[in-house]
Amino acid sequence: MAKQNPRDRKYTPEHEWVLEKGDGHVVVGITDFAQEQLTDIVYVELPEIGRKVERGDQLAVVESVKSVSDVYAPVSGVVVEVNRRLESDPGLINRDAFGEGWIAVLEMNNSREWLLLMEAGDYEAMIAGEGK
Numbered sequence: 001m002a003k004q005n006p007r008d009r010k011y012t013p014e015h016e017w018v019l020e021k022g023d024g025h026v027v028v029g030i031t032d033f034a035q036e037q038l039t040d041i042v043y044v045e046l047p048e049i050g051r052k053v054e055r056g057d058q059l060a061v062v063e064s065v066k067s068v069s070d071v072y073a074p075v076s077g078v079v080v081e082v083n084r085r086l087e088s089d090p091g092l093i094n095r096d097a098f099g100e101g102w103i104a105v106l107e108m109n110n111s112r113e114w115l116l117l118m119e120a121g122d123y124e125a126m127i128a129g130e131g132k
Helices: 032-038 111-117 120-130
Strands: 018-020 025-030 043-047 058-064 066-074 077-082 102-108
Touching: 102 111
Parallel strands: none
Antiparallel strands: 018 025, 025 102, 043 058, 058 066, 077 102
16 A cells, blocks of 8 residues: 655656755655556666756656556756666665655756646545546
């Protein structure tokens, strides 16, 4: 069963979470619900540092024993940091999706896009509907 989604971040319909870090930087990962659906994650293709992404662009790829899934940029910006620990331990996402299993840090270039993201309650209502 997925853990409760932290209230300190926003969410996308594609199951990414976004945590505001300050100075226009946001941390991006996939939700606990997403990692549960994927099952055992065996590989993560991280984005290149310095890469520019638009909201909705492919940011990373997560491969599990079940499938390969794209992780999308929840906001437009530049990749300023990636979680290199995932290269040797992709299962970190399964064990701690909302913490140590983060994927990348983006420097947002359009703060208005933050307003397009879902609050935790809205995301939970959406995934409850997907379970039916």
